[in-house]
Amino acid sequence: xxxxxxxxxxxxxxxxxxxxxxxxxxxxxxxxxxxxxxxxxxxxxxxxxxxxxxxxxxxxxxxxxxxxxxxxxxxxxxxxxxxxxxxxxxxxxxxxxxxxxxxxxxxxxxxxxxxxxxxxxxxxxxxxxxxxxxxxxxxxxxxxxxxxxxxxxxxxxxxxxxxxxxxxxxxxxxxxxxxxxxxxxxxxxxxxxxxxxxxxxxxxxxxxxxxxxxxxxxxxxxxxxxxxxxxxxxxxxxxxxxxxxxxxxxxxxxxxxxxxxxxxxxxxxxxxxxxxxxxxxxxxxxxxxxxxxxxxxxxxxxxxxxxxxxxxxxxxxxxxxxxxxxxxxxxxxxxxxxxxxxxxxxxxxxxxxxxxxxxxxxxxxxxxxxxxxxxxxxxxxxxxxxxxxxxxxxxxxxxxxxxxxxxxxxxxxxxxxxxxxxxxxxxxxxxxxxxxxxxxxxxxxxxxxxxxxxxxxxxxxxxxxxxxxxxxxxxxxxxxxxxxxxxxxxxxxxxxxxxxxxxxxxxxxxxxxxxxxxxxxxxxxxxxxxxxxxxxxxxxxxxxxxxxxxxxxxxxxxxxxxxxxxxxxxxxxxxxxxxxxxxxxxxxxxxxxxxxxxxxxxxxxxxxxxxxxxxxxxxxxxxxxx
Numbered sequence: 001x002x003x004x005x006x007x008x009x010x011x012x013x014x015x016x017x018x019x020x021x022x023x024x025x026x027x028x029x030x031x032x033x034x035x036x037x038x039x040x041x042x043x044x045x046x047x048x049x050x051x052x053x054x055x056x057x058x059x060x061x062x063x064x065x066x067x068x069x070x071x072x073x074x075x076x077x078x079x080x081x082x083x084x085x086x087x088x089x090x091x092x093x094x095x096x097x098x099x100x101x102x103x104x105x106x107x108x109x110x111x112x113x114x115x116x117x118x119x120x121x122x123x124x125x126x127x128x129x130x131x132x133x134x135x136x137x138x139x140x141x142x143x144x145x146x147x148x149x150x151x152x153x154x155x156x157x158x159x160x161x162x163x164x165x166x167x168x169x170x171x172x173x174x175x176x177x178x179x180x181x182x183x184x185x186x187x188x189x190x191x192x193x194x195x196x197x198x199x200x201x202x203x204x205x206x207x208x209x210x211x212x213x214x215x216x217x218x219x220x221x222x223x224x225x226x227x228x229x230x231x232x233x234x235x236x237x238x239x240x241x242x243x244x245x246x247x248x249x250x251x252x253x254x255x256x257x258x259x260x261x262x263x264x265x266x267x268x269x270x271x272x273x274x275x276x277x278x279x280x281x282x283x284x285x286x287x288x289x290x291x292x293x294x295x296x297x298x299x300x301x302x303x304x305x306x307x308x309x310x311x312x313x314x315x316x317x318x319x320x321x322x323x324x325x326x327x328x329x330x331x332x333x334x335x336x337x338x339x340x341x342x343x344x345x346x347x348x349x350x351x352x353x354x355x356x357x358x359x360x361x362x363x364x365x366x367x368x369x370x371x372x373x374x375x376x377x378x379x380x381x382x383x384x385x386x387x388x389x390x391x392x393x394x395x396x397x398x399x400x401x402x403x404x405x406x407x408x409x410x411x412x413x414x415x416x417x418x419x420x421x422x423x424x425x426x427x428x429x430x431x432x433x434x435x436x437x438x439x440x441x442x443x444x445x446x447x448x449x450x451x452x453x454x455x456x457x458x459x460x461x462x463x464x465x466x467x468x469x470x471x472x473x474x475x476x477x478x479x480x481x482x483x484x485x486x487x488x489x490x491x492x493x494x495x496x497x498x499x500x501x502x503x504x505x506x507x508x509x510x511x512x513x514x515x516x517x518x519x520x521x522x523x524x525x526x527x528x529x530x531x532x533x534x535x536x537x538x539x540x541x542x543x544x545x546x547x548x549x550x551x552x553x554x555x556x557x558x559x560x561x562x563x564x565x566x567x568x569x570x571x572x573x574x575x576x577x578x579x580x581x582x583x584x585x586x587x588x589x590x591x592x593x594x595x596x597x598x599x600x601x602x603x604x605x606x607x608x609x610x611x612x613x614x615x616x617x618x619x620x621x622x623x624x625x626x
Contacts, residue, residue: 015039117355286388314397323387330429360403387425497589524553
């Protein structure tokens with residue numbers, strides 16, 4: 001109730017609900033985008049006891065609140081009926097942004113894909129060992145568990161993509177679900193279909209990603225446009241209604257058939273190439289098949305493969321494409337070998353490799369690893385091309401329609417060419433991945449989760465963190481500067497809190513003490529902590545980096561997590577943030593009044609590491625000097 005009443009006053013003094021275009025918040029302030037800043041009453045706002053300061057800068061009207069800003073933000077969002085689903089900032093369409101979107105869309109699905117793939121691998125083993133019949137009801141139930149995530153991939157991607165790009169993520173999920181709805185799929189294969197007189201070619205969208213990626217990208221703009229032109233009181237039902245009426249037919253008429261046309265053209269081109277050169281066709285199929293799978297274009301080869309098996313008794317397309325599967329398995333093995341014991345990557349890469357080996361299911365490798373680490377894109381192409389070229393030159397064919405895994409070895413001939421080809425692809429993938437697959441600043445998931453990130457300091461005895469006394473260590477590696485030198489009035493004036501600032505030379509934030517995570521901001525640029533001694537600390541990476549909306553930041557902990565000193569909390573891409581034009585000066589401040597009163601700064605003028613003490617809270621100056 002308190003926040004609602006006080007937020008009403010803030011809304012009134014910034015010019016009312018009608019004067020607010022949008023609202024975001026960072027670690028300490030509400031950032032309004034106002035239609036007319038002259039309608040806002042700065043003096044009256046600053047007189048409010050819960051407002052520390054008001055700053056009009058960078059096109060944003062900033063009301064400084066302090067550590068309670070999320071509570072005021074939530075209240076104002078509700079009172080002003082602001083749209084939280086729409087994208088907050090415009091993104092530049094670039095190669096890096098495309099892969100950031102792809103990675104962000106698939107990252108939440110990785111555990112489900114990895115678990116489903118392992119079920120498929122176990123089922124394959126049980127069937128091969130004659131322990132379970134693939135016609136039994138038990139098999140069918142477990143097969144459903146293993147296939148669901150892949151079959152309904154357009155639905156899940158509709159949700160995760162919309163959350164990443166913008167719009168209502170559940171409407172995004174419905175767009176994907178509509179393409180798999182029984183009445184729609186029942187039209188597959190039928191001729192002379194139309195939608196409002198426009199020719200309609202219904203294809204199978206299960207397991208595909210290309211149509212839903214394009215659909216959600218366009219939907220984000222449709223949603224934004226509809227919210228501008230539809231009366232606010234009607235938006236609850238009208239925006240999703242018109243979004244679905246526009247996007248589902250558009251996807252069925254254009255995006256899906258377009259992918260089918262491209263797939264058919266690719267298959268015909270490859271068949272022509274096979275007739276001209278087995279070497280080149282092997283390079284194209286072995287190196288290019290993973291990319292065709294990403295967009296669902298590989299289905300264009302299925303009719304040709306089935307015809308080759310019927311007419312000739314063997315298919316050279318899959319005889320060369322098998323190398324791509326083992327190149328991907330090699331990538332998972334390379335990451336498994338490179339990652340440390342008890343790390344996230346060790347736990348992920350091992351099951352993904354086994355899924356590929358035993359079940360021939362490599363989508364989790366593609367979406368969970370290859371699209372997440374961009375260096376793997378040329379590696380999978382090179383490794384697959386090497387193996388595919390060998391299979392092509394030696395004339396390897398697949399003589400039955402099977403998944404490419406270790407249990408399907410009997411269906412390939414000649415065996416020598418097959419083993420050399422897939423072996424070369426796997427080994428090349430593993431070696432190239434091990435040595436070149438990941439950059440140094442992307443190694444966080446390869447390190448033990450229990451690793452505190454620094455080898456040059458020892459855990460402080462408990463006597464340093466008892467009853468309102470906390471030693472705060474540097475959460476960043478870099479150079480310390482006084483807070484007054486920060487190019488931001490709120491931080492330099494110490495309105496938000498007392499402390500220091502660090503210009504980082506590394507790309508991660510570690511815990512400066514033992515305690516708890518009390519705040520993680522949606523933009524991921526700041527994190528709030530509370531020590532076991534009761535001191536509250538804010539670590540703010542860069543200046544105005546809230547405008548990046550989470551881009552180039554990745555949190556490693558969640559709200560409420562217990563943390564140990566030196567534990568990695570957050571990683572960021574310093575170079576990319578600076579390229580976007582943001583200063584990396586990072587304030588480290590105490591945000592509770594009691595801690596500020598008893599803070600003694602130890603280090604303000606030298607380079608620091610996570611082993612360096614910054615200040616002590618809760619002890620006298622004399623005690624600190626001893």
